[in-house]
Each structure stands twice: as structure tokens, then as C-alpha cells.
Amino acid sequence: MVSALIEEIRRRGLDVEGIGRISGSSATIEELKTAYDKDESVDLSSVDIHVVCGLLKLYLRELPEPLIPSDIYEELLDVIRKKPDSVKTITAILNRLPRANKDLLRQLLFLFDEIQQHQDINKMTPANISTVFAPNLMRTPVDPSSQHDLMRIAADATLINDLFAMLIRNFKSIQLEDKDVYLGLSTWSKKSH
Secondary structure, eight states: OHHHHHHHHHHHTTTSTTTTTSOOOHHHHHHHHHHHHTTOOOOGGGSOHHHHHHHHHHHHHTSSSOSBOHHHHHHHHHHHHHOTTOHHHHHHHHTTSOHHHHHHHHHHHHHHHHHHHTHHHHOOOHHHHHHHHHHHHBOOOOOTTOHHHHHHHHHHHHHHHHHHHHHHHTGGGOOOSOGGGBTBOOOOOGGGO
């Protein structure tokens, strides 16, 4: 499913203003999610591209554990606090991710890089892409009922956005292990996670 969504965004969404930022129909997103959950065939070619992007964000948001898990969360944010452009250190941390996480991160960064290459048309700079996607990829590990933790979520949001904007800007320098994996987008489904 994820590969189909990414491919459709690459095919039709790179030159669409506000891709990822403009919301698609939530009812249509839910219908498509239900179809995928039932393993039904879905033709994305006639689906509004903002719906396709919304479904990708929903998938990422509903992963049982974020793509960037809590065990490396603090370490990544500490690097961003101290050395915001330390690509080498951040890459070393990301290389500790499980292979499935690295594969998906690589695919997403490739997509984000393509989107930002069209920013004159789509108005999606690395900072804009990060603002709309980062909260779905990395979440502050907190107790949502705690007032202190709610303040931490807000404080960490800027650092998380800075991290992903840096990753997008430096995509070609990010050397995640298993570089040979991106020969095409692998098939992802709810069964993969």
C-alpha cells in the first residue's frame, strides 16, 4: 500500500501546490483505508492527490510505533540541539533503526527530496514538508494526560521539524545502510508492521 501511495504522489503530486499540506476528503481517506484493510484492490489513478497524500500520512500516524522509535528519540534531538547540521552523526543514529524502518525512511526521504525539488511550483520547501510529515514520523514519548508532557510535545515539535528539514535538505548525503534496497519501492501493507 505505501509503495502505491508514494508512487502515485511521485507520478501526479510533485507539481501540485501544497502537496501534503492541503487536506483531502477525510471521508474518502477513510473509505480507502477500509478498502486497504480488507485487502481490496484500489485504483489510485483517479483519486484526488491530496487524498492519496492524506492516506499516506494517516498510515504513518497509525503505525503502532513511530517510524523513528522512542529508543533513539532523545539522542536525535540532542544532536539537533547541539549541532543542527551534523549529518554524519544523525546518519549513524538512523543506521541503528530496524531494516524495515530504514527502508521506509529512505523511500520517504526520496519522495520528500523530489517534492522539494519542485518547490517553485508546489511551494513545499524542506521546512514545509517537515511541518506536515514530521509529526507522523517521530512522536514525543510522553504521557498525554500530563500537563508537563504536553508542554514538552510543543517544545520538541520545533526540533523534530528542524531534524526532518535537515534530512530533506541533505538527502543525498544521508548514507543509510543497505543502499541497494532502493531499486524500486517495495510492497508495504498493514501486515508488514
